[in-house]
Amino acid sequence: MSEQYVVGLQEVDETDIALVGGKGAHLGGLARIEGVRVPAGFCVTTRAFRRVMADAPTIDERLEQLSRTDPDDREAIRTLSAELRRIVEGLGVPEDLAAGIGHALADLGEGAACAVRSSATAEDLPTASFAGQQDTYLNIVGSGAILEHIGRCWASLFSERAVTYRQRAGIDHRTVDMAVVVQRMARPESSGVLFTADPVTGNRKVATVDAGFGLGEALVSGLVNPDVFRVRNGEVVERTIAAKQRAVYAVPGGGTEEVTVDARRQEQPALTDAQVVRLVGLGRRIEAHFGRPQDIEWCLVDTDPGTDAEFQIVQSRPITTLFPVPERDDQDNHVYLSVGHQQMMTDAMRPLGISVWQHTAMAPMHEAGGRLFVDATRRLAAPTSRAGLLDIVGRGDPLIRDALETVLDRGDFVPTLPDPAPATPPAGGGPPAPIETDPAIVTGLIERSRESIAALERDIRTKTGPALFDFLLDAFEEHKRALGDRLSMQAIMAGMEATWWLNDKLYEWLGEKNAADTLTLSAPGNITSEMGLALLDVADVIRPLPEVLAFLQDTGQLADDTFLDELTKRTGGPEARAAIEAYLDRYGMRCVGEIDITRPRWRERPTTLVPVILDNVRNFEPGAAARRFEEGLEKARQKEADVLARLRALPADEDRHGDGDTDGDAKADETRRMIERVRTFIGYREYPKYGIIRRYFVYKRALLEEAGRLVRAGVLDDTEDIYYLTFQELHDVVRTNRADGRLIQERRDDFRTYQSLTPPRVLTSDGEAVRGTYRREDVPDGALIGLPVSAGTVEGRARVVLDMAEADLEAGDILVTAYTDPSWSPLFVAVAGLVTEVGGLMTHGAVIAREYGLPAVVGVDSATRLIRDGQRIRVHGADGYVEILE
Numbered sequence: 001m002s003e004q005y006v007v008g009l010q011e012v013d014e015t016d017i018a019l020v021g022g023k024g025a026h027l028g029g030l031a032r033i034e035g036v037r038v039p040a041g042f043c044v045t046t047r048a049f050r051r052v053m054a055d056a057p058t059i060d061e062r063l064e065q066l067s068r069t070d071p072d073d074r075e076a077i078r079t080l081s082a083e084l085r086r087i088v089e090g091l092g093v094p095e096d097l098a099a100g101i102g103h104a105l106a107d108l109g110e111g112a113a114c115a116v117r118s119s120a121t122a123e124d125l126p127t128a129s130f131a132g133q134q135d136t137y138l139n140i141v142g143s144g145a146i147l148e149h150i151g152r153c154w155a156s157l158f159s160e161r162a163v164t165y166r167q168r169a170g171i172d173h174r175t176v177d178m179a180v181v182v183q184r185m186a187r188p189e190s191s192g193v194l195f196t197a198d199p200v201t202g203n204r205k206v207a208t209v210d211a212g213f214g215l216g217e218a219l220v221s222g223l224v225n226p227d228v229f230r231v232r233n234g235e236v237v238e239r240t241i242a243a244k245q246r247a248v249y250a251v252p253g254g255g256t257e258e259v260t261v262d263a264r265r266q267e268q269p270a271l272t273d274a275q276v277v278r279l280v281g282l283g284r285r286i287e288a289h290f291g292r293p294q295d296i297e298w299c300l301v302d303t304d305p306g307t308d309a310e311f312q313i314v315q316s317r318p319i320t321t322l323f324p325v326p327e328r329d330d331q332d333n334h335v336y337l338s339v340g341h342q343q344m345m346t347d348a349m350r351p352l353g354i355s356v357w358q359h360t361a362m363a364p365m366h367e368a369g370g371r372l373f374v375d376a377t378r379r380l381a382a383p384t385s386r387a388g389l390l391d392i393v394g395r396g397d398p399l400i401r402d403a404l405e406t407v408l409d410r411g412d413f414v415p416t417l418p419d420p421a422p423a424t425p426p427a428g429g430g431p432p433a434p435i436e437t438d439p440a441i442v443t444g445l446i447e448r449s450r451e452s453i454a455a456l457e458r459d460i461r462t463k464t465g466p467a468l469f470d471f472l473l474d475a476f477e478e479h480k481r482a483l484g485d486r487l488s489m490q491a492i493m494a495g496m497e498a499t500w501w502l503n504d505k506l507y508e509w510l511g512e513k514n515a516a517d518t519l520t521l522s523a524p525g526n527i528t529s530e531m532g533l534a535l536l537d538v539a540d541v542i543r544p545l546p547e548v549l550a551f552l553q554d555t556g557q558l559a560d561d562t563f564l565d566e567l568t569k570r571t572g573g574p575e576a577r578a579a580i581e582a583y584l585d586r587y588g589m590r591c592v593g594e595i596d597i598t599r600p601r602w603r604e605r606p607t608t609l610v611p612v613i614l615d616n617v618r619n620f621e622p623g624a625a626a627r628r629f630e631e632g633l634e635k636a637r638q639k640e641a642d643v644l645a646r647l648r649a650l651p652a653d654e655d656r657h658g659d660g661d662t663d664g665d666a667k668a669d670e671t672r673r674m675i676e677r678v679r680t681f682i683g684y685r686e687y688p689k690y691g692i693i694r695r696y697f698v699y700k701r702a703l704l705e706e707a708g709r710l711v712r713a714g715v716l717d718d719t720e721d722i723y724y725l726t727f728q729e730l731h732d733v734v735r736t737n738r739a740d741g742r743l744i745q746e747r748r749d750d751f752r753t754y755q756s757l758t759p760p761r762v763l764t765s766d767g768e769a770v771r772g773t774y775r776r777e778d779v780p781d782g783a784l785i786g787l788p789v790s791a792g793t794v795e796g797r798a799r800v801v802l803d804m805a806e807a808d809l810e811a812g813d814i815l816v817t818a819y820t821d822p823s824w825s826p827l828f829v830a831v832a833g834l835v836t837e838v839g840g841l842m843t844h845g846a847v848i849a850r851e852y853g854l855p856a857v858v859g860v861d862s863a864t865r866l867i868r869d870g871q872r873i874r875v876h877g878a879d880g881y882v883e884i885l886e
Helices: 017-031 046-053 058-067 074-089 095-108 143-158 160-169 273-290 339-343 351-360 377-381 383-396 398-409 439-460 465-483 486-510 527-542 546-553 563-568 573-587 606-619 624-648 663-712 719-724 727-736 741-755 822-828 844-852
Strands: 006-008 041-044 114-120 136-140 178-184 190-195 206-213 227-232 235-240 246-250 256-260 294-301 310-318 335-338 366-368 371-375 762-764 787-790 793-800 814-817 833-836 856-858 872-876 881-884
Touching (some): 006 095, 017 041, 017 114, 017 178, 017 273, 017 310, 041 095, 041 114, 046 095, 046 178, 058 074, 074 160, 095 178, 114 143, 136 143, 143 160, 190 273, 206 273, 273 294, 335 339, 335 398, 339 371, 351 371, 351 465, 351 663, 351 719, 377 383, 377 398, 383 398, 398 762, 439 465, 439 486, 439 663, 465 663, 465 727, 486 624, 486 663, 527 546, 527 573, 527 606, 527 663, 527 822, 527 844, 546 563, 546 573, 546 606, 563 606, 624 663, 663 719, 663 727, 663 822, 663 844, 719 741, 787 844, 793 833, 814 822, 822 844, 833 844, 856 872
Parallel strands (some): 793 814
Antiparallel strands (some): 006 041, 041 178, 114 136, 114 178, 190 206, 190 294, 206 227, 227 235, 246 256, 335 371, 366 371, 793 872, 872 881
């Protein structure tokens, strides 16, 4: 037919998705692979679908209505999708189209039984499989029945499950068309699914085969448990043979039936090991053809009694749930550690955010799935560096350490290499002396940072075009120099090591758990804890201003671009604006996920702070910031006096020091010095990150100004298009005044896909996401285990908050979230405890929890899923677990 309403499978390939949908395009591609057998068939194309839809103008009106429907409004979606299906099923197949389908059916053989299968243009894509979202009909006999089921397949584009899937995937219903695949029906001895990568662990070198008797419907519907085979390097390494009591077979006259499998056959394997290995070999060919791991539906068909049964492939789609693997130019084994778990930002990052972080990081970083990873293989390979790495990551995140030990215990993945030769010692011999406990060191470091950022802000103002990018490359080097400043690193480590020393020694000497948590309360100079308290001061300004409060509470009139101007029009508005502006001047460069330069800053979206300000107005009395700081300071003083007195009271075995002091006196003196040291340096732990984010905001504003020029010149459609380009790509666009719109759209689509993936803490070059576990037996049954980072026990209502802007907290609530970076600190003043999925002893959330005296447990795997919003829970901050009480 000239309009291409019907095409043979042999006429299409995977580039023809727009014509024959995802399933049809993949089947056409499969048919072209040497050695791969695909049942003969044809496609009723999307052009036929569009022609039929044109006869029902009311469809467009309902699709428009559907596009405006909230994805969570199940009732509205159910009603609209049912109406659409009813309309489409009533349209029928036009005569000329039916004639074309009849000719194609004749080529399959008179009276051939067929499988009739939906093939949407948004289906079997690398980013969304849509598995099971549209309809498939098996063993359909007769042209009339086949035409009827083609109509049902068209209508299945609007099934409730397919509509909901598209809504949640952000796919416009009006952009999706439906083709239909009609194939000669295979009558298999066995059938099932082959995953060319392990769908659970992600390991690309392990294939998994599920197999059962008869048609695959028995497996898909859950009627039987399948036999499961795991294959690695051409060998079955694991098998589980199920008792397959039921099977589904095609009925000669059409349709299918469920039958009972003969008892003597039920526990026989559906495939031999040799057949499994042969099937996986076919899967590897298919995987190589499509360039990514595949989810393959297969049938084992006995076509000729005199020959071995052959495998026929009835579908292949990408496995969309696998986390991608960093690209490397070698075939060596690699072990990658997630940067996001260390930086408390596990969300996907846009390309510009990734490349700017790579340009400013101290170590090489590899991108995969919109996240960054560091390659730890070399450090794991040498005994000394391995021990050091395991120790440092174990202190921060025991799950990462356990995952690394899981890989190392296999013995054959990470090679053992000799330790590198020691570096030449500095002149004078020996390691450098630790820095003194001197507050002037911290003061000097902060002043140096301020001067460097002031110079950056001054010098960047005159830079535009290609000159801006040359300037930024130099600025990135200064950024790394500041980040790696030796004295700054020593100050950070001094605070951390003093914390570890106090916790270890006071537990050893006094049985005191996590003593440093109280001893570091209200430590001076912590920019992140000051940020949370400063927002309490903003609330103090706003609390007595009724018109301002009414304006802030009416969220419908809050728009970021006019917010501050509109605020000024209210009685008391100028004072409120001045307080907010002063806060933004100091902290406006911060935001959730702030390591990604593309994320909107508080200065860009000041309304983000409004819910937190209103919570502070509601939950606190005037002067709360100063009181909280003083209360923390007093607790720290009392704790210091208590532990020193208890140490001095320890009995002396002998005068070990020859100075008349008891052992308790010596321990107390050493502890006093260490308390002074931790309080001198622990607050500085937060300042370098603050400096990084201040610099990032300077870079971002300059790049957005450049983006504005590109938009005005017609090179880009929108300033935020630059977020989907790397730094070098953006440099090239500025230099050439040309941009690749298709690349930008592809990157947007990729980013949407990456947002749905959960990054692993540890990832291997085989694609295996290695999960660590807490190996503890000292917690109650049913408790959720994590890492203890801030002592104390608290019971309260869990508030599961995934977006800071949507927080609605009351005094006594326990904040449960995926991760907290410094931007979450303003919420900490309003809660009684903290639980996060990601974190370690010295990550920002843990440091600020200790500053505020909040019992906190971090690294609780799947906490936001396992704890429901509103549940009553108990947080054991010293012991590292959470109890769900109701």
